[in-house]
Amino acid sequence: MIWETVIGLEIHAELYTKTKIFCSCSTSFGNAPNTQCCPVCTAMPGALPTLNKQVPELALKAGLALGCTVTKHTKFDRKNYFYPDLPKAYQISQLYAPILRNGHLTIFTDNSEKDIRISEIHMEEDAGKLIHDNESGISKIDYNRCGVPLIEIVTAPDFRTAAEVTSFIEELSAILRYTNVCDCKMQEGSLRVDVNLSVRPEGTELLGTRTEMKNLNSIKAISRAINFEAERQIAILRQGGKISQETRRWDDDKGISTSMRTKENANDYRYFPEPDLPPIVIEEAYLSALKDSLPELPQAKRQRYIAKFGLTPYEATMISNRKSLAEFFEKTLALCNDPKEVSNRLLGDGLKMLNETGLNIEDSFITPDKLALLIDKTNKKTLTRQQSKEIFELCFTKSIDIEQYILEKGLCPITNTDTISEAVKNTLLKHPDTVKEYLSGKTKVFGFLVGQTMRSLKGSADPALVNNILKEQLNLLQNNE
Amino acid sequence: MNITDFSVTQLSSMIKKKELSVSEVTNAVLDNITARDKNINAYITVAAEKALQRSKEVQKLLDNGELCDSPLAGIPVSIKDNICTKGIRTTCASRMLENFIPPYNAHATELLENAGAIIIGKLNMDEFAMGSTSETSFFGAVSNPWNTDYTPGGSSGGCAAAIISGQALLTLGSDTGGSIRQPASMCGVTGFKPTYGTVSRYGLIAYASSMDQIGPIARSAEDCVACMKVISGYDPKDNTSINSTLSSFPLNKDLSGIKIGVPYEYFGNNLSGEVKKEIYTAIETLKTLGADICEFSFPISEYAIAAYYVIASAEASSNLARYDGIRYGHRSSDSVSLEDIYIKSRSEGFGSEVKNRIMLGTFALSAGYYDEYYRKALVARDLIKKSFDEAFSKYDVIISPVSPCTAPQKGQSLSDPMKMYLSDAYTVGANLAGLPAISLPCGFDGNGLPIGFQLIGPKLQDQKLLNIGQIFQKHTNFHKQVPGGEKL
Numbered sequence: 001m002i003w004e005t006v007i008g009l010e011i012h013a014e015l016y017t018k019t020k021i022f023c024s025c026s027t028s029f030g031n032a033p034n035t036q037c038c039p040v041c042t043a044m045p046g047a048l049p050t051l052n053k054q055v056p057e058l059a060l061k062a063g064l065a066l067g068c069t070v071t072k073h074t075k076f077d078r079k080n081y082f083y084p085d086l087p088k089a090y091q092i093s094q095l096y097a098p099i100l101r102n103g104h105l106t107i108f109t110d111n112s113e114k115d116i117r118i119s120e121i122h123m124e125e126d127a128g129k130l131i132h133d134n135e136s137g138i139s140k141i142d143y144n145r146c147g148v149p150l151i152e153i154v155t156a157p158d159f160r161t162a163a164e165v166t167s168f169i170e171e172l173s174a175i176l177r178y179t180n181v182c183d184c185k186m187q188e189g190s191l192r193v194d195v196n197l198s199v200r201p202e203g204t205e206l207l208g209t210r211t212e213m214k215n216l217n218s219i220k221a222i223s224r225a226i227n228f229e230a231e232r233q234i235a236i237l238r239q240g241g242k243i244s245q246e247t248r249r250w251d252d253d254k255g256i257s258t259s260m261r262t263k264e265n266a267n268d269y270r271y272f273p274e275p276d277l278p279p280i281v282i283e284e285a286y287l288s289a290l291k292d293s294l295p296e297l298p299q300a301k302r303q304r305y306i307a308k309f310g311l312t313p314y315e316a317t318m319i320s321n322r323k324s325l326a327e328f329f330e331k332t333l334a335l336c337n338d339p340k341e342v343s344n345r346l347l348g349d350g351l352k353m354l355n356e357t358g359l360n361i362e363d364s365f366i367t368p369d370k371l372a373l374l375i376d377k378t379n380k381k382t383l384t385r386q387q388s389k390e391i392f393e394l395c396f397t398k399s400i401d402i403e404q405y406i407l408e409k410g411l412c413p414i415t416n417t418d419t420i421s422e423a424v425k426n427t428l429l430k431h432p433d434t435v436k437e438y439l440s441g442k443t444k445v446f447g448f449l450v451g452q453t454m455r456s457l458k459g460s461a462d463p464a465l466v467n468n469i470l471k472e473q474l475n476l477l478q479n480n481e
Numbered sequence: 482m483n484i485t486d487f488s489v490t491q492l493s494s495m496i497k498k499k500e501l502s503v504s505e506v507t508n509a510v511l512d513n514i515t516a517r518d519k520n521i522n523a524y525i526t527v528a529a530e531k532a533l534q535r536s537k538e539v540q541k542l543l544d545n546g547e548l549c550d551s552p553l554a555g556i557p558v559s560i561k562d563n564i565c566t567k568g569i570r571t572t573c574a575s576r577m578l579e580n581f582i583p584p585y586n587a588h589a590t591e592l593l594e595n596a597g598a599i600i601i602g603k604l605n606m607d608e609f610a611m612g613s614t615s616e617t618s619f620f621g622a623v624s625n626p627w628n629t630d631y632t633p634g635g636s637s638g639g640c641a642a643a644i645i646s647g648q649a650l651l652t653l654g655s656d657t658g659g660s661i662r663q664p665a666s667m668c669g670v671t672g673f674k675p676t677y678g679t680v681s682r683y684g685l686i687a688y689a690s691s692m693d694q695i696g697p698i699a700r701s702a703e704d705c706v707a708c709m710k711v712i713s714g715y716d717p718k719d720n721t722s723i724n725s726t727l728s729s730f731p732l733n734k735d736l737s738g739i740k741i742g743v744p745y746e747y748f749g750n751n752l753s754g755e756v757k758k759e760i761y762t763a764i765e766t767l768k769t770l771g772a773d774i775c776e777f778s779f780p781i782s783e784y785a786i787a788a789y790y791v792i793a794s795a796e797a798s799s800n801l802a803r804y805d806g807i808r809y810g811h812r813s814s815d816s817v818s819l820e821d822i823y824i825k826s827r828s829e830g831f832g833s834e835v836k837n838r839i840m841l842g843t844f845a846l847s848a849g850y851y852d853e854y855y856r857k858a859l860v861a862r863d864l865i866k867k868s869f870d871e872a873f874s875k876y877d878v879i880i881s882p883v884s885p886c887t888a889p890q891k892g893q894s895l896s897d898p899m900k901m902y903l904s905d906a907y908t909v910g911a912n913l914a915g916l917p918a919i920s921l922p923c924g925f926d927g928n929g930l931p932i933g934f935q936l937i938g939p940k941l942q943d944q945k946l947l948n949i950g951q952i953f954q955k956h957t958n959f960h961k962q963v964p965g966g967e968k969l
Contacts, residue, residue, distance in 0.1 A: 045583070
């Protein structure tokens with residue numbers, strides 16, 4: 001029997017706000033424990049939540065970019081459960097009237113397109129962090145993350161392969177970064193993906209029993225976990241076993257998952273409308289202003305890059321999926337009208353340098369005007385390709401003035417015809433046999449002579465000029481004979 | 482005449498004219514507490530030292546010409562122990578919060594402090610405001626100053642008992658289902674529950690968030706007005722606080738032009754004969770003052786109790802879940818696991834009435850019961866709101882009893898909680914609909930225990946109720962009666 005894997009995602013994205021969802025504490029990451037808390041986010045008696053207006057705004061931006069329908073009267077609900085990282089013993093979330101519903105996102109795999117449905121997007125608050133010290137047996141709680149705003153994006157079970165899932169996450173991350181909704185740093189936990197997976201005999205409609213996989217901290221981990229879980233389920237079913245509906249935890253070091261809790265001991269969350277926060281009414285005028293404020297999204301950019309600049313789909317995707325790269329690309333194009341060359345430089349040496357240095361392009365020293373200058377000089381042959389590549393790479397880690405650098409290093413291509421003539425003369429003298437061969441009609445050796453001349457000039461001469469002068473001198477010799 | 486026999490308005494003006502010093506007034510209240518609270522148990526915490534210190538500071542401000550416009554400058558105020566006071570223990574009358582000292586003020590507390598009021602101490606109540614007799618307190622039951630064998634009503638029983646025994650001149654209470662109005666009625670004082678959202682709930686320890694409301698309990702409607710001037714207003718820290726001004730209403734000489742609706746259903750067989758008689762007398766007085774009295778049918782009210790207890794308990798079960806022994810509050814000393822901490826700390830920290838309501842609310846929200854109980858209660862709540870809207874399209878205010886009986890004897894109610902719940906029938910409607918309501922004294926029963934009546938008004942018509950109350954009290958003396966004889 002051929003098995004089909006069916007996957008749906010629940011994605012938590014930390015919203016890119018300065019302050020928490022219900023109080024004015026900072027959301028910044030990595031500070032000393034419990035230094036970003038107040039009576040509200042630690043649930044002191046009598047404290048009340050007040051909604052950060054940026055939260056629905058960012059949720060709406062994400063939803064509009066994903067083609068969702070907006071719930072005009074949206075409300076918060078309480079999700080009740082006891083856990084030490086949840087000081088109120090309820091999470092303020094949305095169940096009955098989530099802010100957005102029914103969106104979709106197109107993904108691209110193996111040159112084919114597929115539409116993934118987004119069932120809903122809702123707003124909620126993050127919990128704190130527990131730190132267990134196994135040695136002392138003491139558990140500590142850090143409430144800094146408590147109340148950091150999240151949106152949860154829930155997809156329909158539309159995925160069939162790990163590749164589709166990774167493509168979706170890449171597309172989604174690009175959109176969330178473009179709209180400044182989320183920085184999508186999976187390692188820091190600002191984008192967390194839970195995978196719901198079941199299998200069924202291919203060709204059947206009925207969904208199998210699903211499991212939910214947590215603790216997936218990278219795209220690679222997601223991909224591995226999906227393949228592992230699909231195989232695990234298929235193996236069980238092949239042996240006539242039953243899948244138990246459960247939440248599983250992925251261990252990326254060991255490459256396996258283990259059961260966290262089964263459906264039987266799942267919580268009854270006793271959701272009910274949050275009485276401390278009145279319903280939010282989303283006005284049409286506000287919404288259309290928000291729509292207008294959205295930037296051009298990565299998929300639209302990609303299409304434009306292909307149609308207008310002649311980039312390949314791969315190049316267009318690579319550039320458009322990173323907002324900072326796309327911005328850099330477009331700014332450079334404004335200064336130098338050579339899209340193919342800009343794309344080659346960015347995706348070749350550019351990405352290589354970003355990977356090596358671990359920098360974002362906006363944090364490095366390279367700027368669009370520098371790249372444009374380098375391309376211009378190369379095209380005008382005042383820099384050789386090799387020189388221009390070296391300077392480009394240097395520009396990522398050092399703030400340099402290119403013109404000055406060229407002067408200091410004497411990188412100006414030798415355009416002085418006397419110098420070149422002198423070099424050519426020397427080459428001809430050094431290789432009398434080759435010259436003879438040329439004069440006897442073996443013009444193929446011309447290239448060798450150019451190479452030797454360039455070499456003597458350390459590659460810094462204008463090759464065209466070398467060509468011309470060499471030809472001139474050889475012609476002279478021919479005529480003299 | 483004693484200092485504590487004067488009204489807030491009178492004292493305020495005497496302090497400003499320097500006929501009395503702030504410290505003299507504060508001391509007068511503190512002296513009464515020392516002399517009388519042994520028998521009443523109205524206070525959980527008396528912050529005497531802080532109060533005297535603050536009296537000196539406020540005196541200085543007044544001497545420097547500041548606080549001239551404040552109606553409460555130098556006025557001692559006592560606060561129900563579920564309203565946070567920075568640096569003063571706030572217990573909710575629960576073992577759970579026995580040693581909780583808030584690092585912040587409730588918004589209402591802050592406004593009182595800014596207005597130069599002197600915070601005297603924290604008043605006893607039913608644990609977490611759950612109860613109608615002030616007997617469920619971890620710190621012991623409150624006695625009714627008219628007869629200490631009787632309860633003062635609840636849950637703000639400490640407020641009402643302190644006012645009538647001269648141990649407080651003005652108090653802040655809270656009202657979720659009648660907790661201001663009912664004890665006010667049972668102690669012969671005036672209690673006002675404002676429109677929901679008029680006074681910020683920030684720092685009011687939540688029982689049922691959609692109905693909780695802070696309001697004054699005082700000797701008279703006039704004193705309630707002075708308090709409301711200070712504590713009402715929009716607060717950005719409370720998203721349910723109302724950002725619009727209250728409707729104004731003239732303080733006329735009489736009540737001509739005022740239409741008062743009398744719902745039949747509120748004067749049925751459940752109402753004790755003595756209470757009914759005194760309220761009818763009050764209705765006659767209102768008529769004499771020019772009010773237009775009309776009876777009408779208000780059948781929806783019979784669903785109010787059920788809707789109230791389902792919604793209030795559901796919200797309470799969630800609001801009180803934070804008392805888990807992890808960050809503050811009572812933690813059982815012999816717990817070995819996380820679940821153990823939760824179970825033992827909560828079992829030890831909460832009293833039985835609180836546990837009743839947490840269990841009731843948890844049940845009402847559980848999978849499979851939500852639709853059957855909670856959702857139906859919300860539907861009933863909507864219908865009740867609509868019925869009130871309809872009534873207020875015909876009448877300015879509605880008159881009703883506050884409680885079917887006068888104050889119950891101690892021990893009586895807790896043995897029959899269902900009867901206690903049903904006795905809230907007249908008051909919970911205003912909470913479900915978010916309406917303002919006032920409780921005014923209007924007589925005594927055969928045992929000499931006070932009787933009160935209630936006026937309920939439309940949303941934001943708080944001033945109308947307070948002014949009708951003031952007009953009624955200009956022509957009656959019930960609010961001047963104190964145990965042992967009339968004062969003033």
